[in-house]
Amino acid sequence: MRKILFLFILFSQCLFSQTLFEKAEKLFKEKKYTEAKGLFETYLKSVPNHQKSIEYLGDIAGSSKMWDVAIEHYKKLKISNPNSANYWFKYGGAMGMKAKSVNKFKAVGMIDDIETAFLKAASLDKKHIETRWALVILYIELPGIIGGSEKKAAKYADELLAISKVDGYLAKGYIDVYYKRYKDAEVNLLKAHQIGKSATTYAKLYDLYLNKLKDKTKALNLKK
Numbered sequence: 001m002r003k004i005l006f007l008f009i010l011f012s013q014c015l016f017s018q019t020l021f022e023k024a025e026k027l028f029k030e031k032k033y034t035e036a037k038g039l040f041e042t043y044l045k046s047v048p049n050h051q052k053s054i055e056y057l058g059d060i061a062g063s064s065k066m067w068d069v070a071i072e073h074y075k076k077l078k079i080s081n082p083n084s085a086n087y088w089f090k091y092g093g094a095m096g097m098k099a100k101s102v103n104k105f106k107a108v109g110m111i112d113d114i115e116t117a118f119l120k121a122a123s124l125d126k127k128h129i130e131t132r133w134a135l136v137i138l139y140i141e142l143p144g145i146i147g148g149s150e151k152k153a154a155k156y157a158d159e160l161l162a163i164s165k166v167d168g169y170l171a172k173g174y175i176d177v178y179y180k181r182y183k184d185a186e187v188n189l190l191k192a193h194q195i196g197k198s199a200t201t202y203a204k205l206y207d208l209y210l211n212k213l214k215d216k217t218k219a220l221n222l223k224k
Helices: 002-029 033-046 051-063 067-080 085-101 104-108 111-124 129-141 150-163 165-178 182-196 199-212 216-223
Strands: none
Touching: 002 033, 002 051, 033 051, 051 067, 051 085, 067 085, 085 104, 085 111, 085 129, 111 129, 129 150, 129 165, 150 165, 165 182, 165 199, 182 199, 199 216
């Protein structure tokens, strides 16, 4: 009888915990982050080191620009899951966002860790699109003296092209726009839009026509 009672209590606790996580996850997807955060933290008390809950808490912290908190959560995940490209990417991304919010001297000291995290993610997953985008942007925005390089950025734009034509052409167009090669950018962004036909490809091409090439006719024709 005691054994049956124990099993019943254990089953009830497991069911309650599972329901709690599902409720928290639902709130997260509804962007009710404050409520979701409390439930995830409660859930972790009964199921310590639950990875998805920790990831969600990192995402919630990131949505509030609490980069140190997000970094701490993602750091736990990438340590316990060293072969997860996604956790390395999120860790590097949180570090990158923090670097943008601190003074330049401190940001420079973070660059190696950010680059290492993204490169690790890229090596772990040959088709991880977000990581390759992050590397393109990182190498373009960094000054050459501290690691910036168009050649390195182009390498990852080429890798994107092999994975996703739309992302590849968008990345190449991004590089061209950065260096004010607007005619080259038009070729790449037009290809991206012809393939993707999405709000993103449209917005990038429209912005190029209207604000970079100053060609209102092309912008209007695209809009039509």
